[in-house]
Amino acid sequence: MSNIATNEKIPNNVNLAEDRRLQRALEQWQPSFLDWWREMGPEGFQLQDIFLRTAISADTDGWAHFDYVRMPEYRWGIFLADPVPNRTIGFGDDYGKPVWQEVPGEHRNALRRLIVTQGDTEPASVEQQRFLGKTCPSLYDLRNLFQVNVEEGRHLWAMVYLLHSYFGRDGREEAEALLQRRSGNPDNPRILGAFNAPMQHWLSFYMFTYFTDRDGKYQLLALAESSFDPLSRTTRFMLTEEAHHMFVGETGILRIVERTAEIMKQHPSDDPRRHGVIDLPTIQKYMNYWYSLSLDLFGGEVSSNAAHYFASGLKGRAHEDRFEEHSALDAYYAMDVLEDGKLTREEVALRNAMNEVLRDAYVEDSQRGVDKFNKLLTEAGIDFQFKLPSRRFNRQVGLFAGVPVSVEGELLTQAAWDARRDAWLPTEADEAYIHHLMSQPVYEPGKMAHWIAPPKRGIKGRPVDFEYVRMD
Amino acid sequence: MAESSTDSLPISFDAHPSTYRHWTLDLQGDVATLAMNVVEDGGLRPGYVLKLNSYDLGVDIELADAIQRLRFEHPEVKVLVITSEKDKIFCSGANIYMLGRSSHAFKVNFCKYTNETRLYLEDLADHTGIKTLCALNGTASGGGYELAMACEHIVLTEDGNSAVSLPEVPLLGVLPGTGGLTRLVDKRKVRRDLADAFSTVAEGVRGKRAVEWGLVDESIPRSRFQAGLQASVERLRGAATERSGPGVALTPLTPRRTEDGHGVAWEHVTLRLDEARRTAELELRGPRAAQPETASALRELGASTWALQAFRELDAAMLELRFNHQHIGLWILKVSGDPATVLAADAALLKLASSDWFAKEILLHMKRVLKRLDLSARTLFAILGEGVAVAGSLAELVFAADRSFMLDAEGGPTLQLGPMNFGPLPMSNGLTRLQTRFLNDPAHVEALRRLTAPLSAGEALRQGLVTFTPDDIDWEDEVRIAIEERAAFSPDALTGMEASLRFAGPETLETKIFGRLSAWQNWIFQRPNAVGERGALTVYGTPERPSFDYRRT
């Protein structure tokens, strides 16, 4: 396996050819990564040519190259966004001082934890999605799935690069452990809850890429502010790829809604399920489920870790430069907390509320796509609007973990919640219906499964009926 | 650091499994499972939330009670499993916000009490023979891991997340306060450099590495955890001590206020407070009637056996003084009763203890209570005045004292030694109080064994058994002046001086925990780097970061 980590094999802009130490580390890690990919990557399709984009530079234009490639031969590369000259720390106690090119010892453990937690989500989602190829609604979607998969693989590479380059032996061990944890395995699960949730069909896939990848976006935005410059540069580049993942989610949901709306117009008085599409209330339930699961990923509403990360300049707010004040020291954040079984407004020190601040930005951003789905329904003349549930609904982390709260955000008794659960979250019957609907894959170029509308356009100027995956 | 104004609310140490709030004691045949499930808003005092199975004194009082009851009430139990009912979290240690709100004196007493509880857990395994297993079904951090280390066998679940950790140094700028550092290297014999690395990584160590480093004994994948636990229970069961039933119920004690309202009286113990002089008189009386000489008679008397009840009462009085009367700096120890009855009771217990678990438990209990006396950070003066005759186990109070005064008068008080003074009631250093007293002359201790007659003040003084023996003309003044002088010294200096003088001789895990670890911890607890305006403990959980004065001493 010598010479594997060379310039051609691993596209990079980190001067890998001259960094012997890093080369050696990655040479050892790469075979393990490929083993992991074969074992836990997409089931099947490893020999097919797939029309994929590969990152080849960090230039704003022309950073990606599109061509057919077999997934195991994908050139997972290491790219950092260009350095910002004279960049200074943008928030926290060390505001205005030069950013760090090396890890300061006192922040080593916390930074490693942040990087490992982010890094762990990347292979996790590949594992969660590994069986979806067998039920894809079109070659276009199949290709998008694999595009997301290989890029999550590249994001793993990006985090592993940081671990190998800056964290010594611990970093190498953590990089190894990233390949050993398994989504959903009780003995060695992925670190965060949502990344252990089963994802068995394409409705969940679109919801995941819409809601959960969007959590990724906000985590990356917060890490892009980091005083640890290599982390900042790495995450800034990852964001360019992440945009596509959310595009897959948003357009996927939109196309399902479009198809259902079409059928509803044709058969206004029928249950859409009779016509083989997904009824809007069921879509709403999956939305409730994945949205609440993704909200958990931001962590507790009041968090001393979050305060510590902010104070020490490790993790900022999304778009820190849009805030006027960057110490966040003598400021407060008003939030609803639970006191004696009642919701009470409480002022929390702003630094301790940083998870909630990031969640705010996420909630706002999540609403944008929902507005598009609703606009489509309005234009189709259908009297139904999607609504994001209250952020207190169905939470497993934070102040409202396990607290029975309605989608509107009101506190309920456990019995009242249980009685309405099936109206809010997917039931076994819903799952069975979706599985039934999606049991057959569509591998014919240009053809779409019955329950989803075709996309408006293809990839990189290719037509929708382009052979995105060569099935022979 | 703001001290809680509720610090002065009296604390009750009464507990019973039927009223536990934070633990469930489940008995299945010969296995007892003690599962922690701390009620978040069930703190002993207002102002903090007991999140993530963190504990305060109230939680520990229940734990101590459960350990005590297993000894006496459940002889059928061979294995004690300590675990948690919370998913993915075993215990996260003493509650930081509780510590932050507490006065220094309370923190110190809290740590001392929890330390004693953990030593009782070890005593349960070592001497009662109930094997202890800690089933870490989730993360054990700080005091949570220290509790685990007080068990003989630690099993950690392997789920990619659960870890053991001592995050005090990196996270809070203090030390693990319940023997953690000492047990790491002294009990578990973790290599000191690995212990050093472990104690500075806040997130701790998981799975296989925790086993490799000796931090836990087994690491079992989550899906096989229960089965693996069962196998460990089977193994431990074989090594447990056989004890036949029935158990002896520990009936509640019945303290009442003394008539003057300035004290508490139990059946064999009376506590009289003198707030103005900052002293308390602690009187322990001998048995009023002859004590049982057979195992069956002893069992019949149960918890009202003098040696059990009197020392339970003494224990209660000490806790009352430690927690609820912190300004009382000097305890005047007094004993009374018929020496022959005491010596007979002692002899019967010693004889029965070799074959009867109940007699043995009574002895072990006396040992623990006397250790608690040694470890109390108050001046102890023993006063043997008019009409007093001290013998056997009661004489241990005299030897526990920092000084003793015995009236020298015709027909005055006597002191009589017995077998209890020569082995069954060791101190934390592993020696008897007499061995510690005569560290320079072990032969003298042997000679004293043969000195079985009652000793007058003059004789007791010659034998080195008491400190001062004023005659009846000087007595009143000498004793008064000694007490007044003592009560006027710096309480801090006295605490340090007494603790340094009481435990001569060899070091043990216990003396290291109380003498070294606790002393360092108490020092750190006072330092600006911990509790100053920007100290680590002060700013924990606030948006600020600590700022240290980096000068080392």
Ligand SMILES: [Fe+2]
């Ligand atoms: Fe990603």
Ligand SMILES: [Fe+2]
């Ligand atoms: Fe993504």
